[in-house]
Amino acid sequence: MNLIGLNRDALTSILTGMDEKPFRVKQLWHWIYFQGATDFGAMTTLSKTLRAKLSDAGHTLKRPVVVREQNAADRTRKWLLRFDDGTEIETVYIPEDDRGAVCVSTQAGCPNACAFCRTGSMKFRRNLTAGEIVAQFMAARDSYGEWPSPSLEPRYLSNVVVMGMGEPLLNYEATRDALKIITDPEGIALSKRRVTLSTSGVAPVIPRVAEDLDVKLAVSLHAPTDEVRDKIMPINRKYPLKELMAACRKFQDIAGTRNYITMEYVMLDGVNDSEADARELMRLVKGLAVKFNLIPFNEWTGCPFKCSPTGRIVKFSKILENAHYAAPVRVSRGQEIMAACGQLKAAADN
Numbered sequence: 110m111n112l113i114g115l116n117r118d119a120l121t122s123i124l125t126g127m128d129e130k131p132f133r134v135k136q137l138w139h140w141i142y143f144q145g146a147t148d149f150g151a152m153t154t155l156s157k158t159l160r161a162k163l164s165d166a167g168h169t170l171k172r173p174v175v176v177r178e179q180n181a182a183d184r185t186r187k188w189l190l191r192f193d194d195g196t197e198i199e200t201v202y203i204p205e206d207d208r209g210a211v212c213v214s215t216q217a218g219c220p221n222a223c224a225f226c227r228t229g230s231m232k233f234r235r236n237l238t239a240g241e242i243v244a245q246f247m248a249a250r251d252s253y254g255e256w257p258s259p260s261l262e263p264r265y266l267s268n269v270v271v272m273g274m275g276e277p278l279l280n281y282e283a284t285r286d287a288l289k290i291i292t293d294p295e296g297i298a299l300s301k302r303r304v305t306l307s308t309s310g311v312a313p314v315i316p317r318v319a320e321d322l323d324v325k326l327a328v329s330l331h332a333p334t335d336e337v338r339d340k341i342m343p344i345n346r347k348y349p350l351k352e353l354m355a356a357c358r359k360f361q362d363i364a365g366t367r368n369y370i371t372m373e374y375v376m377l378d379g380v381n382d383s384e385a386d387a388r389e390l391m392r393l394v395k396g397l398a399v400k401f402n403l404i405p406f407n408e409w410t411g412c413p414f415k416c417s418p419t420g421r422i423v424k425f426s427k428i429l430e431n432a433h434y435a436a437p438v439r440v441s442r443g444q445e446i447m448a449a450c451g452q453l454k455a456a457a458d459n
């Protein structure tokens with residue numbers, strides 16, 4: 110069994126099954142998630158007998174295979190990763206000067222099929238396990254050699270954004286378990302404030318994110334009305350805006366209004382980018398503590414949409430900012446290696 114992705118309880122039952130004392134789990138956890146060990150032989154604080162027992166039982170600490178690594182001129186790095194059953198997904202690292210975010214996938218493909226998203230155009234394969242989600246972050250750390258978990262800033266891999274392939278709230282349990290491991294202070298130890306989970310709007314699950322995880326929430330909103338949203342995001346027909354906004358309110362009732370929700374908004378030429386759309390958007394989010402993130406659409410072959418002209422994006426942003434909302438225009442990263450927002454798709458589907 111691959112031990113990556115197992116929580117303390119699961120590791121404890123493996124150890125007790127080997128007649129080992131449960132307290133050993135602390136040491137094992139430290140080696141797996143704090144030191145990033147890739148084989149049991151390196152775990153020098155464990156007895157030789159226990160190390161042998163773990164490998165003799167066939168346990169591993171295997172990372173996914175890096176099928177391809179691409180680097181963009183802006184230092185964005187993208188990996189095509191393959192799991193044991195041949196399933197392939199993409200993971201992206203987006204660096205800033207003294208920090209950076211790893212964008213992890215939660216599904217291979219995505220059943221949501223948003224009209225502007227390249228992932229949505231590929232066949233949905235399956236949900237990823239908690240281990241496969243955690244392993245993406247660990248593989249990224251391997252790539253930069255950022256082990257053991259740095260206790261001081263700067264950390265290059267300082268943030269996680271759950272914005273890669275898939276809808277995390279359609280694979281909630283695995284996503285939750287993975288984020289609990291990633292934020293455990295004795296392991297990978299990422300601050301919860303540096304984790305953002307992004308959903309396309311699986312309304313009934315949104316409040317659970319506040320209850321279980323205490324991480325930041327982003328909502329891929331992308332339209333101010335059901336009429337437009339129904340057309341570009343099929344999930345809206347199941348959970349229309351009224352339901353989605355009610356779920357966001359519940360999230361904030363639990364998480365507090367200091368926990369701003371980021372409303373992601375992709376700028377699509379002639380679809381959702383008029384002045385009237387901006388005003389409708391503000392009506393929609395009234396009463397919620399939100400900020401906007403305006404994303405110039407990253408075009409891809411086969412997609413019918415075009416990016417809004419820059420002038421219109423700036424005007425849209427100004428309308429929101431004049432009403433005291435933060436509404437920065439996101440700088441696109443890693444476009445030439447198809448690593449930008451909405452561009453991920455596994456090679457097997459190219």
Ligand code: SF4
Pocket residue numbers: 219220221222223226227228229230273274275276309329451
């Ligand atoms: S935008 Fe997100 S939810 Fe929509 S198809 Fe793409 S990955 Fe799925």
